[in-house]
Amino acid sequence: MKSDPSFNQLRPLTSAPPEIGRGEFILNVERLVTRLNNGARIVDDISFSIKQGETFALLGESGCGKSMTALSLMRLLPDGIRVASGDIKLDEEDILALPEYAMRKVRGGQMAMIFQEPGLSLNPVMTVGDQIAEVLILHQQLRGKEVHPRCVELLEQVGISDASRRASEYPFQLSGGMKQRVMIAMAMAGHPKLLIADEPTTALDVTIQAQVLKLLRDTQQKTGMALLLITHDLGVVAQMAHQVGVMYAGQIIEQASREQLFARPAHPYTQKLFAALPDAERSGQPLAAIPGNVPPLGAPLAACRFAPRCDKAWALCHEQVPEWAQLENGHGVRCHLYTSQMGSEKLNLKASLSHAPPTPGGEGVGTEGRGTSLLQVENLQVHFPIRKGILQRTVGYVKAVDGVSINIPEGRTLALVGESGCGKTTVGKALLQLITPTAGSVRFAGHELIGINAGQLRKHRAGMQMIFQDPYASLNPKMRVAEILQEGMDALSIAKNSDERQRRIDELLEQVGLEKTSKWRYPHEFSGGQRQRIAIARVLAVNPNLLICDEPTSALDVSVQAQILNLLKSLQQQLGLSYLFISHNLAVVEYLAHEVYVMYLGRIVERGTVKEVLHAPKHPYTQALLSAVPRIDGQGMKTVRLPGEMPSPSHPPQGCHFHTRCAQVMAKCREVYPTETLVSTTHRVHCYLAAE
Template identity: 60%
Template sequence: MKPLLAIDNLRTILRTGAQPVRAVDGLTLEIQRGETFALLGESGCGKSMTALSIMRLLPDGGDIVQGSIRLNGDELLTLPEAAMRAVRGGRIGMIFQEPMLSLNPVMTVGEQIEEVLARHFTIGHAAAQARILELLAQVGIPDPARRKTEYPFQFSGGMKQRVMIAMALAGQPELLIADEPTTALDVTIQAQVLDLMRDLQRQMDMAILLITHDLGVVAEMAHRIAVMYAGEAIETASREHFFKHPAHPYSQKLFAALPTRHKRNQGLSVISGNVPPLSEIFVGCRFADRCDRAWAKCRQVAPPWTAVAPGHRVRCHLYATGEAQQPAINAFPQHSAAEVGQPLQPAEATPLLKVDDLRVHFPIHKGLFKRVAGQVKAVDGLTLDIAYGKTLALVGESGCGKTTVGKAILQLIPATAGSICLDGVELSGLHRRQLLKKRAQFQIIFQDPYSSLNPRMRIAEIIEEGMQALNHNLMETSKAGKNRTGQDIDALLQQVGLPVEAKWRYPHEFSGGQRQRIAIARALAVNPQLLICDEPTSALDVSVQAQILNLLKTLQQDRGLAYLFITHNISVVDYLADEMAVMYLGRIIERGYVTEVLDDPKHPYTQALLSAVPAIESKDSRAVIRLEGELPSPANAPAGCHFHPRCPHVMPICREVYPGVSQFGSTHMTHCHLYNSAF
């Protein structure tokens, strides 16, 4: 069968420094019409540069020096730029990773889609407006007649991604390139976007090139897979064969690094080192320095392609030489209750953190005199507690108030009402100097370490700044005090797995995972008892995520730290947390030990949230619940149960009265009328 897209020996270089960067180095692949082909690998492997090469949208200094890219038999690399413009957005559509950076902030959504239509079709204004409404409705945007006149900032993350899909589909493409289309989205919105892409693919018989590092998304979407490493493909296979029998040591390590429940009492497998710089000239296997099965030949001779099964090829000397192969990993392991452990017993001691009826409301000002016209109830009556040395995971969709809870606990934003008690001390009523003395006991790790680290300060200065501000024992100006501070910084860097000499470097000189380690070291510098972790692994590759999770678990064991772990990654919750609280529109709607909530979710929202998580398992083994609509505005919360507009089990009482607590044992509770009345 003739492929829709055929790439042969593609080589793309970037001339941005003293040595050229071989971003794509000899890539060959084929994509059939109507199939989803996943390109999998760590950041820096060349996945996004492959997509930009196909579109011929390389950055300054980028050049395709060798190879062929054929779309339905037409060579794209020889097309003049004028002809290529008809291909971009026409025959090939692309969804970029960050929709907010890809949409024009000063043009309405309708105007941006109309630009695409005007570029690729001869169409009148009335017909264009009708087509815009059709596209917006096709991607599931409600009230398209009104929303096409709105600007990107008026849309949520999931809706912006739908707008990007509508723009990509406007030219009726044969091939859709999706570059990390769901990385920053909640699991419920991610499920909607993936469903949408599948439905549109079936309707249009469209091929999809899916670029991602999320194995769960690959398992849900892909027909065939190629694993990229250091600019080249190292394994290709069908989805079924890849997930049952990953062959390359790198692929096997990616699976071993995934956090799962059966690994709770052990560290995650970590891929040592980093992806090598693509400016170096490779001689042998590019993975050799990070492979625990490498021998001399691996560093001297580049491995050839070897077929390990029909349609499954791998670039590895283990298979080319007939050496004893590493046992295949079962991607769908089954484990007994004894293996995964039972729920911990309730803590007897007084909790380290106790939050009672916390409310954080922000006033809405309108009119010339900025009168208060309403309230955004970001947090609306939240109660939780965390025991010493334990981890509570706070999960929920974006906009539900998770980060606001963390900032209110830290006293970075004032609480409207409620109590926040840390180690027996009420924080809300403390004066500034009193609060300063307590700040060393609780610290935060932000989601984006690059934005939270001062780019003009060296790492030693970043860590020392907090130590001097919050830890009076280190505020010594003597030479002995300075030496001790330096020793403490060295010890901290070693504790988080960084070399001592790293303290003289700047944040931009580190990878994403290393910057997160620096952020953790800065938080630990003042010996806190509580760490608030706000999505600390959401933007990290699987292998780097494993390093950070191992570090957090080790630090908890060594220092007795307690964590409030804010996340939407359920697999991380399953691996790391002791307890779990599900948040919806400013309130906790279900709470219990992790095994209780994940194995027997009670609230319909929790059930939908868990079912929407992409899973590396047989799709026939679980029912998927798709939520309709989006999270309501906290400025205008629905009456009664806040979830009732989206609930598949809604009853008349749900629209009138907020449900009370329903208890299932001593530790598992929910707020739902299903358990308060007959159903």
């Protein structure tokens, strides 16, 4: 595992998605406009075509109109939104001219769609087989005994083992990844010419995402269907797409083949998107965040939509809508830089200035933890009892956290990574005593926190605080920003009088980059990124030493994520904060963290500095996790496919927890849990392979 040094780093393209005989254009979309009834344009003048066997990716941040484009194609737009003008031709058939009854034949038969949340797109009271059978009966005219074998066949095709039994099961008996496979089987049942996949893997873990993406590629290769992939993830685009359309505020602002786009992004927005991706190369310096937010629907259309956030914008950009400009072979862009005289001058100027080599490596990354230890966790256990029967007897335990030891030095960032359900969030909450730990010791700044009463605990509350994942759920909608910020100060008696508090609130808002006037406003008036800033200001109000960040950027767009990461980083430098950074996003971890702990089924399987764990992983699980991350250079590490899914923590496997999915499993792995092996002074692994 010593291939490339970091994620998300641009480099020449070597491998590519499978090239298959690509034929005629299957789908032609011409000047499609979709409006709200009040006239706001949600999808504004979009044109693209997809060839047979080709994957076209629509890339963009949330609120850009990607999903609305897909729903316009299916003619499934919600009430109050309609296609105002344009042409949609599927195999020479005008979709917009079809009557509704003919459209029903098209949906599922010619064009199928899979959605983001597999848990919500299957009917919970019908068996999986019945749901697939419905499609078969409608679109394949199969009857009676023919149906069931075909269902089983389809389920086998999407890689579901024991398919005949699974066909008679209900959705709740399947895991998330399996549900998405079933959705794909359902979509394939009608032999569609075009499959629309709307963020098909966003709700899944990286390892499952890799499985599902591979399945989509294989299916496409077998059937030669066209695939319209909607995603916000550049990594997924790099793995899947042949053609890419970048959407911004309802328009396609750049369209190119994947190779062209990744080699030379033309639009300033696309360039910024690449620059905003965190990785280790940039860990010493702030990320190139795009200021501001995606404009709301129905914003004025007089000028270039990106102009307010663009650092290359000049007067013309604020006055005139840019025309579509063709560069070489199929690469198109909507930007004044490429159409006007002034633009080409600016472009040349920029070319001479850019490409300065990035300062290599971040300072401090990889060095041993210095300073005194702030938080010491020994053998932390959180077990939830499973109760059954009338008397609610305890019949077993879900071992969510099973003996975790962590050591966070002052002013450092420690990252906890793992798939969902591995217990990382539970660790965070147990440290804060939001969930009572079953056993173990948590020593914070020399004080034991477990076993003390609420009054004593309150004294130490100020030192350790948490930033939550969802900025929409973490602020009380009925309280003003000032009241939100004041709550912690009141509870922990931080400031003496109300004048001092108000001063502190002003200070905090400035610190997190918000205007002072915003303290009289309510949370719903802010965007996701601004809300996360408020949440950060709220915890800073009590002067903590340690922040537990529970996936603080996973609900945010890439450009906003960069803003928040920059903020966290600068706060660490200014205030000497320590972070426990809980995340599944390895690129973010690599950018921000000093040390990484990898967690699997309630236990730490590997720990060490970022360099050691992410660039020379020893545990097969870490290796698999790393190889599953889609990279924007389209180049996998040595592919370690992880079969299956994480076992339930109520019945962890005997021996090494990972042996059920491990490719290099040995006999002793099945019997005894491996002890800790020291690879270096900082790098420790629980695996027999490393011990040898």
